[in-house]
Amino acid sequence: MNKLNEIIKKIDEIDFSKENKIQKRLDNLTKPQGSLGGLEDLAKQIVLITNKDNPSLDNKVIFTLAGDHGIADEGVSAFPKEVTAQMVYNFIKGGAGINVLARHIGARVIVVDMGIASDLEFDDGVVIKKINYGTKNMIKGPAMTRDEAVRAIENGIVVFEDEFLNGVDIVGTGDMGIGNTTASSAIASVITGKPVEDMTGRGTGIDSKSLSMKIELIKKAIDVNKPNSEDAIDVLSKVGGFEIGGLAGVMLAAAARKVPIVIDGFISAAASLIAFKLEPKVKDYMISAHCSVEKGHKTVLDYLGLSPLLDFNLRLGEGSGAALAITIAEASVKILTQMATFKDAEVSEKLDT
Amino acid sequence: MNKLNEIIKKIDEIDFSKENKIQKRLDNLTKPQGSLGGLEDLAKQIVLITNKDNPSLDNKVIFTLAGDHGIADEGVSAFPKEVTAQMVYNFIKGGAGINVLARHIGARVIVVDMGIASDLEFDDGVVIKKINYGTKNMIKGPAMTRDEAVRAIENGIVVFEDEFLNGVDIVGTGDMGIGNTTASSAIASVITGKPVEDMTGRGTGIDSKSLSMKIELIKKAIDVNKPNSEDAIDVLSKVGGFEIGGLAGVMLAAAARKVPIVIDGFISAAASLIAFKLEPKVKDYMISAHCSVEKGHKTVLDYLGLSPLLDFNLRLGEGSGAALAITIAEASVKILTQMATFKDAEVSEKLDT
Numbered sequence: 001m002n003k004l005n006e007i008i009k010k011i012d013e014i015d016f017s018k019e020n021k022i023q024k025r026l027d028n029l030t031k032p033q034g035s036l037g038g039l040e041d042l043a044k045q046i047v048l049i050t051n052k053d054n055p056s057l058d059n060k061v062i063f064t065l066a067g068d069h070g071i072a073d074e075g076v077s078a079f080p081k082e083v084t085a086q087m088v089y090n091f092i093k094g095g096a097g098i099n100v101l102a103r104h105i106g107a108r109v110i111v112v113d114m115g116i117a118s119d120l121e122f123d124d125g126v127v128i129k130k131i132n133y134g135t136k137n138m139i140k141g142p143a144m145t146r147d148e149a150v151r152a153i154e155n156g157i158v159v160f161e162d163e164f165l166n167g168v169d170i171v172g173t174g175d176m177g178i179g180n181t182t183a184s185s186a187i188a189s190v191i192t193g194k195p196v197e198d199m200t201g202r203g204t205g206i207d208s209k210s211l212s213m214k215i216e217l218i219k220k221a222i223d224v225n226k227p228n229s230e231d232a233i234d235v236l237s238k239v240g241g242f243e244i245g246g247l248a249g250v251m252l253a254a255a256a257r258k259v260p261i262v263i264d265g266f267i268s269a270a271a272s273l274i275a276f277k278l279e280p281k282v283k284d285y286m287i288s289a290h291c292s293v294e295k296g297h298k299t300v301l302d303y304l305g306l307s308p309l310l311d312f313n314l315r316l317g318e319g320s321g322a323a324l325a326i327t328i329a330e331a332s333v334k335i336l337t338q339m340a341t342f343k344d345a346e347v348s349e350k351l352d353t
Numbered sequence: 354m355n356k357l358n359e360i361i362k363k364i365d366e367i368d369f370s371k372e373n374k375i376q377k378r379l380d381n382l383t384k385p386q387g388s389l390g391g392l393e394d395l396a397k398q399i400v401l402i403t404n405k406d407n408p409s410l411d412n413k414v415i416f417t418l419a420g421d422h423g424i425a426d427e428g429v430s431a432f433p434k435e436v437t438a439q440m441v442y443n444f445i446k447g448g449a450g451i452n453v454l455a456r457h458i459g460a461r462v463i464v465v466d467m468g469i470a471s472d473l474e475f476d477d478g479v480v481i482k483k484i485n486y487g488t489k490n491m492i493k494g495p496a497m498t499r500d501e502a503v504r505a506i507e508n509g510i511v512v513f514e515d516e517f518l519n520g521v522d523i524v525g526t527g528d529m530g531i532g533n534t535t536a537s538s539a540i541a542s543v544i545t546g547k548p549v550e551d552m553t554g555r556g557t558g559i560d561s562k563s564l565s566m567k568i569e570l571i572k573k574a575i576d577v578n579k580p581n582s583e584d585a586i587d588v589l590s591k592v593g594g595f596e597i598g599g600l601a602g603v604m605l606a607a608a609a610r611k612v613p614i615v616i617d618g619f620i621s622a623a624a625s626l627i628a629f630k631l632e633p634k635v636k637d638y639m640i641s642a643h644c645s646v647e648k649g650h651k652t653v654l655d656y657l658g659l660s661p662l663l664d665f666n667l668r669l670g671e672g673s674g675a676a677l678a679i680t681i682a683e684a685s686v687k688i689l690t691q692m693a694t695f696k697d698a699e700v701s702e703k704l705d706t
Binding site: 029030031033035037038039078080082083086087089097100101103104204205310311312314316320323324327328330335338348349350351 | 382383384385386387388389390391392431432433435436439440442443446448449450453454456457458556557558646662663664665666667668669673676677680681683684687688691692693697698699700701702703704
């Protein structure tokens with residue numbers, strides 16, 4: 001718990017009083033004032049987060065954390081459990097969606113075993129931070145112990161801190177774990193207080209019958225475990241997942257280092273709820289990449305006060321939406337740092353009207 | 354008119370019967386079926402447009418066409434007329450928004466003088482296709498002659514064809530011209546049949562009084578010239594602009610070469626209306642980059658049946674929104690061509706449910 005408490009203490013409140021000054025700088029660039037809309041807002045947010053006048057986002061890193069879920073044994077996913085490990089092999093061989101998108105935007109992908117149900121047969125290129133061999137089935141009791149929940153978050157912190165030594169200017173969060181929309185829906189329902197039905201979607205693509213069963217299982221898990229919505233560690237331990245805890249740790253550690261955090265889809269959003277409950281200040285370091293089709297995602301973003309950048313009906317996870325949003329974020333910063341001013345370019349300014 | 358008619362004849366109808374086959378290919382990649390949503394749709398559209406199984410979008414080109422507008426003398430813009438030429442200098446020096454964004458995505462910017470009101474003092478890096486020294490003031494008569502309108506479109510065709518020799522895999526459309534939202538609103542109102550009030554926005558940022566005047570001027574221009582909404586050349590000549598005609602030409606030429614066209618903002622949308630009225634088949638080659646804040650843009654996109662990719666409250670023009678959309682389009686194609694299949698990656702497929 002020491003590592004977690006220490007990192008939380010290091011998260012500074014963002015000084016929004018500087019916002020007008022950055023907008024003035026944007027207004028001096030050769031374009032009608034405000035004409036780059038959302039890009040200008042992003043650039044401002046990144047200057048505020050980094051506390052650098054001219055941030056560069058050369059070092060783009062996507063953390064894709066993997067873990068298994070005991071609840072998968074109940075058939076909540078359209079895919080078998082072994083897919084978690086199989087996809088990790090795919091990540092390290094570079095054939096998954098996140099690999100393609102990360103290469104496209106020039107980002108590194110850090111793949112982490114937070115709690116895959118098996119030992120990996122080969123793990124070159126995987127950071128091993130395994131807490132346990134998958135969570136326990138949460139309809140029968142807590143998904144993990146309280147100690148495991150803390151260690152999951154702290155392992156996420158360590159993963160970020162270790163990578164930070166190689167340079168990290170912006171972070172994308174990603175996940176892999178068969179069954180993890182189920183855990184995420186449970187977390188989202190408990191923390192936002194919204195009904196399970198409103199927070200539960202089809203994940204990898206289950207049919208309506210399986211969706212009804214998934215909802216009933218989540219209700220049962222909440223009923224059996226009675227997580228305390230005001231205690232994020234309690235929620236994570238009772239209905240969460242190792243990769244979700246790890247992502248919350250990555251987020252807290254990134255905020256402590258003033259690194260912008262690009263939140264991917266629904267699982268990352270659930271992790272951001274855990275991080276937010278541990279330290280609300282972390283929210284201002286977050287950029288929502290996109291609104292996925294997973295039911296409940298929009299509600300979680302509203303709860304956090306985040307506006308999604310993209311709306312492409314994505315539901316892959318892995319950090320795929322974050323990758324696309326990161327390249328937009330980088331573009332926004334380049335607008336601020338590379339565009340000519342009216343004065344430099346000798347362009348006439350707006351007429352007085 | 355020969356060049357225009359010839360290019361129109363070369364535009365093939367897209368064979369949508371291949372769509373299912375491409376979706377099946379996407380469904381074999383290591384991700385839940387359909388989980389990359391809009392990216393999958395984009396990839397399919399680009400395969401259909403290019404008629405290539407494995408298109409590559411290495412050669413990304415943004416055509417930023419500039420022209421002046423006689424109507425600017427009435428004070429419809431927040432900026433003085435000389436800004437058109439000044440911004441062209443800014444483009445060739447690399448300091449404008451479009452330069453920054455094009456560099457970010459690895460695109461070339463082709464800057465064209467379609468009809469700036471003055472001769473450029475230096476024009477290294479500008480393609481000179483000047484039709485005239487700005488259009489005439491359209492409240493007093495046609496903005497240009499019918500012959501000039503045809504030549505504007507044909508010059509756009511030549512600009513594309515010349516650049517095609519250097520390799521063009523995807524096109525972004527961009528514009529620069531003080532007063533050109535006024536011409537675009539007039540075109541949009543005439544072709545869609547919607548009231549001028551619904552198609553007229555604040556452009557570079559005029560106040561409400563100037564906006565009312567702008568609306569009245571557009572109404573007057575339409576009343577004075579009585580453009581025939583079924584005759585695109587008539588509309589372009591009476592209430593259009595040289596850069597708008599040129600962009601329509603670029604679009605038609607790109608479609609004839611099976612090159613995807615990424616439509617930027619409101620001015621590009623007006624040009625796409627002209628191109629569409631000349632040859633409706635061109636529409637299927639178009640990708641709408643974004644929905645700008647300029648009033649009427651959404652209506653034009655609906656008229657064309659296009660769904661915007663991004664929604665960032667942009668209103669800069671130049672091709673800025675197109676640049677961002679092009680890198681998303683490139684990502685979508687890489688998903689199709691670079692991701693591993695379930696078989697190759699030895700990942701278990703969806704369970705039978």
